[in-house]
Structures are given as C-alpha cells and as structure tokens.
Amino acid sequence: MPRLTRADFERLDADDPLAPFRDRFTLPAGVIYLDGNSLGALPKSVPDRVHAMLTKEWGEHLIGGWLKDGWMVKPLELGDRLATLVGAGPGEVAVVDTTSVNLFKMLSAALAMRPDRRVILSNAENFPTDLYMAQGLIAQLGGRHALRIVAEHEIAGAIDKDTAVVMLTETNFKTGAVFDMAEISAAAHAAGALTLWDLAHSAGAFPVDLNGCNADFAVGCSYKYLNAGPGGPAWLFVAERHQKAAHQPLTGWLGHASPFDFALEYQPANGIRRHVCSSPGVIGLVAFEAALDVMLDADMAELRRKSVALCDLFINLVEQECGDAGARLISPRDAGLTAPWRRGSQVSFAHPDGYGIVQALIARGVVGDFRDPDVMRFGFAPLYQRYTDVWDAVAAMRAVLDAGEHRAEQYRVRAAVT
Amino acid sequence: MPRLTRADFERLDADDPLAPFRDRFTLPAGVIYLDGNSLGALPKSVPDRVHAMLTKEWGEHLIGGWLKDGWMVKPLELGDRLATLVGAGPGEVAVVDTTSVNLFKMLSAALAMRPDRRVILSNAENFPTDLYMAQGLIAQLGGRHALRIVAEHEIAGAIDKDTAVVMLTETNFKTGAVFDMAEISAAAHAAGALTLWDLAHSAGAFPVDLNGCNADFAVGCSYKYLNAGPGGPAWLFVAERHQKAAHQPLTGWLGHASPFDFALEYQPANGIRRHVCSSPGVIGLVAFEAALDVMLDADMAELRRKSVALCDLFINLVEQECGDAGARLISPRDAGLTAPWRRGSQVSFAHPDGYGIVQALIARGVVGDFRDPDVMRFGFAPLYQRYTDVWDAVAAMRAVLDAGEHRAEQYRVRAAVT
Numbered sequence: 161m162p163r164l165t166r167a168d169f170e171r172l173d174a175d176d177p178l179a180p181f182r183d184r185f186t187l188p189a190g191v192i193y194l195d196g197n198s199l200g201a202l203p204k205s206v207p208d209r210v211h212a213m214l215t216k217e218w219g220e221h222l223i224g225g226w227l228k229d230g231w232m233v234k235p236l237e238l239g240d241r242l243a244t245l246v247g248a249g250p251g252e253v254a255v256v257d258t259t260s261v262n263l264f265k266m267l268s269a270a271l272a273m274r275p276d277r278r279v280i281l282s283n284a285e286n287f288p289t290d291l292y293m294a295q296g297l298i299a300q301l302g303g304r305h306a307l308r309i310v311a312e313h314e315i316a317g318a319i320d321k322d323t324a325v326v327m328l329t330e331t332n333f334k335t336g337a338v339f340d341m342a343e344i345s346a347a348a349h350a351a352g353a354l355t356l357w358d359l360a361h362s363a364g365a366f367p368v369d370l371n372g373c374n375a376d377f378a379v380g381c382s383y384k385y386l387n388a389g390p391g392g393p394a395w396l397f398v399a400e401r402h403q404k405a406a407h408q409p410l411t412g413w414l415g416h417a418s419p420f421d422f423a424l425e426y427q428p429a430n431g432i433r434r435h436v437c438s439s440p441g442v443i444g445l446v447a448f449e450a451a452l453d454v455m456l457d458a459d460m461a462e463l464r465r466k467s468v469a470l471c472d473l474f475i476n477l478v479e480q481e482c483g484d485a486g487a488r489l490i491s492p493r494d495a496g497l498t499a500p501w502r503r504g505s506q507v508s509f510a511h512p513d514g515y516g517i518v519q520a521l522i523a524r525g526v527v528g529d530f531r532d533p534d535v536m537r538f539g540f541a542p543l544y545q546r547y548t549d550v551w552d553a554v555a556a557m558r559a560v561l562d563a564g565e566h567r568a569e570q571y572r573v574r575a576a577v578t
Numbered sequence: 579m580p581r582l583t584r585a586d587f588e589r590l591d592a593d594d595p596l597a598p599f600r601d602r603f604t605l606p607a608g609v610i611y612l613d614g615n616s617l618g619a620l621p622k623s624v625p626d627r628v629h630a631m632l633t634k635e636w637g638e639h640l641i642g643g644w645l646k647d648g649w650m651v652k653p654l655e656l657g658d659r660l661a662t663l664v665g666a667g668p669g670e671v672a673v674v675d676t677t678s679v680n681l682f683k684m685l686s687a688a689l690a691m692r693p694d695r696r697v698i699l700s701n702a703e704n705f706p707t708d709l710y711m712a713q714g715l716i717a718q719l720g721g722r723h724a725l726r727i728v729a730e731h732e733i734a735g736a737i738d739k740d741t742a743v744v745m746l747t748e749t750n751f752k753t754g755a756v757f758d759m760a761e762i763s764a765a766a767h768a769a770g771a772l773t774l775w776d777l778a779h780s781a782g783a784f785p786v787d788l789n790g791c792n793a794d795f796a797v798g799c800s801y802k803y804l805n806a807g808p809g810g811p812a813w814l815f816v817a818e819r820h821q822k823a824a825h826q827p828l829t830g831w832l833g834h835a836s837p838f839d840f841a842l843e844y845q846p847a848n849g850i851r852r853h854v855c856s857s858p859g860v861i862g863l864v865a866f867e868a869a870l871d872v873m874l875d876a877d878m879a880e881l882r883r884k885s886v887a888l889c890d891l892f893i894n895l896v897e898q899e900c901g902d903a904g905a906r907l908i909s910p911r912d913a914g915l916t917a918p919w920r921r922g923s924q925v926s927f928a929h930p931d932g933y934g935i936v937q938a939l940i941a942r943g944v945v946g947d948f949r950d951p952d953v954m955r956f957g958f959a960p961l962y963q964r965y966t967d968v969w970d971a972v973a974a975m976r977a978v979l980d981a982g983e984h985r986a987e988q989y990r991v992r993a994a995v996t
Contacts, residue, residue: 186633186637188637188638188640191640193640195640195641198641199636199640199641199643199644201640202632202633202636202637206632207629207632207633207637210628210629210632210861211625211628211629214620214624214625214628214807214865215604215620215625218617218620218807218808219604219606219620219625220606222606222609222611222613222617222619222945223613223616223617223945223947224945225617225808226617226808231808231809257675257676257679258675258830258855258856258857258859259856260828260830260831260855260856261675261679261828261830261855261856264827264828268718284842287831288831288834288840288841288842289830289831289856291842291844292829292830292831292833292834292844293828293829293830295829295843295844296826296827296828296829296844297827299825299827299829300686300718300719300827301718301719301720302719302720309842383857389632389636389860389861390636390643390644390649390857390858390859390860390861391649391856391857391858391859391860391861391863392859392861393859394856407717408714409682409714409715409717409718410678410679410682410711410714411710411711411713411714412676412678412679412707412710412711413678413705413706413707413710415710416706416710421950422706422949422950423706424702424706424709424727425713426709426710426713426714437676437678437679438676438677438678438679438707438809438812439676439801439808439809440808440809441676441808441809441810441811441859441862442807442808442809443628443807443808443809443810443861443862443865444859444861444862445809447632447861527640527641527642529641531840532839532840
C-alpha cells in the first residue's frame with residue numbers, strides 16, 4: 161500500500177458527494193469531533209425549528225397545538241419516517257420515552273409471548289444498561305426468569321429451547337463489532353426464540369434492515385448518529401406480525417384504543433400505538449424531526465461507503481504514523497462493504513496509555529472518548545466528517561505521543577461519559 | 579352581595595402584587611387563556627434559554643456538555659429546586675421520564691414494600707391513565723393484586739388491612755376537588771398502607787406540603803401549572819424514610835450506584851437517583867428549568883390567595899350574569915383558604931350544552947376546555963391571569979348564550995384533548 165499523504169485526503173474531500181452535508185451542522189472551530197457515536201453534532205436547523213415550535217406553536221396556539229400542530233401524532237409520524245432508515249414498514253416504529261424504558265417494554269412483551277421459556281440471552285459486551293433493565297424486569301417478575309450472559313461469539317451457539325428472547329445491542333459500543341442480525345434472528349427463530357435489538361450505535365450509522373433480517377423487536381436512541389440532541393427521544397419497533405400478540409405493562413392513556421373516551425378500563429390500541437404511554441415531549445420530538453430531515457436527505461448506501469472509507473483510512477493511517485506506539489486495533493478490520501456488516505462507524509484501539517492519549521487529544525481539539533479498561537474510541541459520522549479530519553486527527557495523535565502529553569499528571573484520575 | 583362591575587376587576591388588577599408576572603409570559607393577543615391547567619403558557623425566558631442550550635452548550639461543547647454544563651445532574655438539581663414548591667426536602671425529588679412511567683415505578687416500589695397486601699385503592703374520578711398504569715402493572719405481576727376503584731368520598735373508609743397503597747390524584751381533573759392529603763395519609767398509615775399522590779393538577783396550583791402531610795410517594799407533571807411546555811419532563815418524590823426500602827424495576831444505568839463503572843450487575847444508587855433510569859432529555863429539562871425560575875420567584879401563599887379570589891369571583895360572576903342558563907357548579911364552592919385545600923385552581927360547571935358553549939367561547943378567544951359528559955372546565959393560573967380576564971370571560975359566555983352560538987351545527991361532533 162502506498163504511503164498516504166494529506167493530499168490524498170484533500171482529494172477525497174474534493175470528490176466527496178456527501179461533503180455538502182457538513183454545512184448543515186454547527187461544529188466549533190478548531191475541533192475535530194470523533195464522538196458523534198456518543199452525542200451527534202448539532203444540525204443547524206434544530207435551534208430555529210425548536211424556536212419556531214416554542215414561539216409559533218406553543219406560544220400562539222397554546223393547548224390548540226396538540227391538534228393544530230400535530231403534536232399528538234408526532235410519535236407515530238416520526239416513527240414512520242424513521243422506519244425508512246431502519247428497514248421497517250409504516251406502523252412498525254414509534255418515537256417515545258427512552259431507550260431503556262422501551263427496552264423494558266419490548267422485553268416484557270417478548271417474555272409474555274414465550275411463557276414457557278425462562279431465559280433472556282445476552283452478551284457480556286452489551287451496553288450495561290440493557291443488562292440492568294433485564295435484571296430489573298426479572299426481579300419484578302418474581303425471579304422465574306434468568307438473564308444468561310455469554311461472550312459475543314458464543315451467542316449463536318447458546319440459543320436453545322429455554323431461550324425466550326435474544327437481547328443484543330447490534331453494534332458493540334466499545335469495539336464497533338456488529339452482530340449478523342439475519343443470522344442470529346434465523347438461529348433464534350429456529351429454536352423458537354424471539355429477538356430484541358438495541359440499535360443505539362447502528363441507526364444512522366449504516367443501513368439497518370430490520371424486516372429484511374426478520375427482526376422481532378428493536379429499540380434505539382436518537383442522540384448518537386441521528387443527532388437529535390442530548391437525551392433526545394428514543395424509539396421502538398415491533399414487527400407487524402407480532403403487533404396483535406405484543407403487550408407491554410406501561411399501559412398509559414395514549415396507548416389506549418380510545419384515549420379520549422376516558423374509560424376506566426385499559427384497552428390496548430391496535431398496532432404500534434399501544435406502546436406509546438404518555439403525552440409526548442414535544443420539544444425533544446421537534447428537535448429530532450429537524451435532525452432526521454437532514455439524515456433522510458442522504459443516501460444511506462453512499463453514507464455507508466464513506467463511513468467505511470473513513471474508518472479504513474483511520475486504521476491504515478494510525479498504523480502508518482503511530483505503528484510504533486503499540487496501539488492494538490480491537491475493531492473488526494474488515495467492515496463489510498455489503499451486508500452482513502461487521503463493523504459500525506467507529507474504530508477502537510486498545511492501548512495501556514489509552515486514557516491519557518484520549519485526554520491529550522481532546523486538549524488538542526481532537527475529541528474521541530475512552531472506555532475502560534484501555535479503549536480509545538473514535539466515531540466517524542459521515543454526514544459531517546471530512547477525510548482531512550482523519551489525517552489531522554492522526555497527526556495530532558503522533559504529536560501527542562512525540563511530546564509525551566498523554567503522560568501528564570492530570571490524566572491519572574479517570575472520568576468518562578458514554 | 580353587591581352586584582359586581584368591570585370596575586371592581588380593574589381595581590383588583592391595579593392592586594395585584596402578582597400582576598408583574600404576566601409580563602414574563604407570552605400570551606397571544608385577543609386570547610383569554612383559561613386552560614393553563616391543561617397546558618401552561620409559554621414563559622418568555624424559555625425560547626432564549628433553550629436556544630442558548632442548543633447553540634452554546636450542545637453546539638459548542640458537544641459531548642463535553644454532560645459535565646461542563648451539568649446536563650447529567652439536572653434531574654436531581656431540578657428536583658431539589660422543585661422540592662421547595664411541594665413541601666419536599668433535598669434529595670427527595672427527581673425530574674425524570676413521564677408522569678405515567680413514574681407512577682409505574684412508584685407503584686411498583688410501594689407494592690413490593692407491602693408484599694402481604696393485595697389492593698391498590700383508587701377512585702373512579704382519577705385521571706384514567708393512572709388507573710391504566712395500575713392495571714398494566716397488575717397484569718405484569720401475574721394478577722395477584724387487584725385495583726379497587728371506589729367513589730371519591732368513599733376512599734378514606736375503604737382503606738383496610740389488605741390495602742397496599744392508596745393511589746390518588748390529589749386534585750380531581752374534572753371538578754378541581756382536592757383530597758385532604760394529611761387526613762388520607764394518616765388513615766392509610768393507621769391501616770398499614772402507603773400513599774401515592776399524583777400532583778399533576780396540584781403542583782404550582784396551590785401550596786403542596788408532601789412532608790407536612792406525611793406523604794409516602796408522589797409523581798407529577800411539569801406542563802400544567804409549571805409551564806414547562808407540551809409533554810415536558812415529569813418528576814417523582816420518595817419520602818426520605820422510604821428511600822432505602824424503595825426499589826423499582828426500571829433499573830437503568832443512571833440509577834446505578836456507579837454508572838461509569840459499567841459493571842454487569844445492577845446495584846441501586848442510594849437515595850432518589852436509583853429512580854432515574856436513562857440519560858436525561860436535556861432540551862426539555864432546560865425548558866422546565868427556565869419555567870421553574872419564574873414560578874419560584876412568586877410567593878406561594880400570595881399565589882393561593884389570588885387563585886382563590888379568581889375562582890371565587892368567576893363562580894359569583896357566572897351566577898350573577900348567566901344564572902338563568904342552568905350551569906351547575908360541580909367544583910367545591912369553598913376553596914379552603916387555609917389547608918386542607920378543598921378546591922384547586924380551576925372551576926367547572928356542568929351544562930347540557932357544555933361542549934357547544936366551550937367551543938363557542940374558544941371561537942371568541944376565551945379558551946377553556948370540555949370534559950365528558952357535560953363539564954365546562956376553566957383553569958386559573960394566577961401567574962398570568964388578570965382579574966379582568968374573569969370579567970371578560972363571563973361577558974363572552976353571556977354573549978355566546980344570548981346569540982345561541984353554542985348551538986351551531988359544527989359543535990355536534992366532539993373532540994377533546996386533555
């Protein structure tokens with residue numbers, strides 16, 4: 161492979177069909193932001209859209225906004241638009257609550273659909289909150305279920321006739337490794353089990369095909385690759401074929417068949433609306449809506465191509481420029497250019513000084529993040545990332561290493577935010 | 579009683595110590611808004627505060643905002659500020675999720691603390707979603723519990739040794755009648771039961787004294803009298819004496835004792851934080867924070883005095899001006915000037931043509947709302963209501979009745995939004 165130079169990256173930027181999208185985001189000067197996998201950047205349209213909702217809708221229409229401005233139907237309307245991004249159909253997605261709360265709902269529904277089976281199967285590398293939610297649900301159900309945690313590579317082989325549901329985060333938050341959703345769904349179904357996918361690090365990062373993979377349930381957040389802002393509204397997916405059978409315990413009035421009848425007995429709505437519990441948080445939904453508009457203007461296949469190119473180039477360049485530093489690639493080297501995907505839109509290296517390196521990079525304006533025990537994580541959001549960002553980030557890493565900045569005293573105490 | 583004239587109301591406005599607060603809200607010209615009990619009006623500071631959060635915090639600090647801008651601790655910080663408004667102490671309130679989801683959590687915790695008791699006691703006049711949430715929880719727990727629904731006036735007498743928790747909305751959403759929180763809490767405790775209060779129509783409407791009344795659990799919303807915007811973040815209260823024993827099933831990572839350790843096993847945080855589940859929705863929290871600043875500047879005793887005056891005057895004036903129309907007061911006539919409160923900050927009349935009257939009033943810019951089967955509901959938010967609004971609203975009602983506007987064809991099909 162010929163040695164890469166900055167000119168190669170400048171040429172790639174010049175030829176990038178997605179390059180104009182960068183202008184639709186606010187990015188602080190002097191910062192190379194490689195943490196969009198944790199919190200996406202601010203789409204420029206969001207402040208104006210939110211301001212208009214506040215002043216023109218709430219301010220002028222007051223209570224009338226629920227109908228006049230469509231606030232009440234936003235969870236389903238936004239769900240239908242989001243569905244196109246994750247391979248779901250109309251009426252299969254609702255935007256509502258938080259990822260963890262939605263996971264609780266979907267897990268409850270799945271367990272109730274497999275009453276003779278005991279096991280929720282997951283993996284040790286899953287994002288811990290998913291495991292915690294399963295533990296909370298199991299305790300609530302009186303302990304007759306069990307959470308079985310195996311290693312990532314053991315999942316497919318661990319599905320058996322006692323497995324009620326296979327609960328996985330499709331993209332490993334530390335390494336970026338992606339499960340083969342179609343293969344695991346098929347294995348689960350062959351054993352009579354259901355699947356529940358957390359797409360926090362998948363939706364907006366690469367093409368997700370829930371129905372093509374025969375997924376049963378899914379949840380996801382909006383604030384990583386979907387750029388809806390910190391703690392933005394989450395979403396859930398129930399495959400059409402399960403919608404009659406899927407019941408969950410958070411039976412709030414908006415999930416009622418006739419919410420405005422104010423009847424005393426709960427009757428679930430048909431379809432996905434039964435999983436919407438409460439009056440929606442409109443301000444957050446409007447921010448998400450504006451952010452989603454940007455994402456939906458992009459071609460997902462093009463986005464995937466760029467994502468793979470950015471990540472591949474980052475790996476090659478770290479090895480070319482910093483190969484002597486002992487950083488060990490822990491992301492899959494082969495991203496998968498066609499499905500099944502093997503790597504999401506992030507690259508992680510393990511390094512004994514990982515914490516210090518990441519902090520020293522942040523001090524230089526190159527924002528990645530650190531995960532215990534030694535993981536340096538760099539996310540690439542193709543909508544606003546430039547190819548030259550890859551070059552400049554690695555140049556900064558070289559400079560950090562050369563100057564020993566990562567060994568500074570202040571990096572001995574660790575703190576992290578997902 | 580001397581006949582009231584508009585001059586009386588003008589004088590009351592001129593003497594109103596709370597009058598300056600009206601300028602801190604955006605209210606559309608030509609509208610008399612008597613529906614703040616459903617959706618509070620927009621505080622002028624909210625759009626700017628939200629805009630600053632979006633552009634200065636998210637836009638400039640990106641992921642750093644979680645620590646730098648205190649996003650992560652907002653649920654507890656805001657909870658401590660809100661606590662002062664509802665008679666709770668520091669560390670007893672968290673702002674999180676939705677009212678219904680919080681009700682589910684608190685109800686779960688209460689049932690688990692009374693394992694030998696079967697009954698959730700509530701009333702038929704409760705806001706239906708609270709009953710639905712209880713039904714969903716009971717189904718999830720395998721049906722060994724029961725929801726017992728009695729009439730409002732039968733509650734105190736219905737508490738017995740099988741009652742695990744008395745679950746009440748303190749202020750009746752239709753009539754504005756207020757339970758005596760201290761009395762019912764005492765009756766519940768005497769029988770060994772717990773209390774769970776929904777304060778949706780209480781917080782910000784009149785002085786609430788959770789600890790003074792010895793309440794056990796409470797939940798509430800932010801978008802009625804607290805003016806945080808449509809579907810704004812909700813909150814929950816756990817009395818300090820129960821915090822060690824209270825466990826709920828939505829055990830997300832932010833409720834973990836050490837969220838950033840990313841351990842595989844959930845360990846609940848000490849204190850109120852164990853009831854915070856997910857990364858908080860920051861945009862909605864910032865709107866609430868700005869709205870709460872306005873409310874906390876007001877003296878609650880003064881606010882209650884004005885609320886009672888507005889409501890009393892409205893009742894008197896409807897009877898004086900529209901007494902021939904057959905509207906029947908269904909709110910308590912006596913508000914209670916000292917605790918226990920008997921009436922919240924709304925006045926409801928029943929009338930066979932109630933739907934048409936409310937719609938015709940809305941067409942004239944007087945916004946109240948209608949509740950089945952025949953309830954005309956008028957909320958008075960003392961922070962932005964003028965005394966002359968009372969006069970002008972009743973004058974509009976007289977005009978509607980005189981012209982027969984409420985009998986127009988288009989009001990034969992009903993629609994309502996809470």
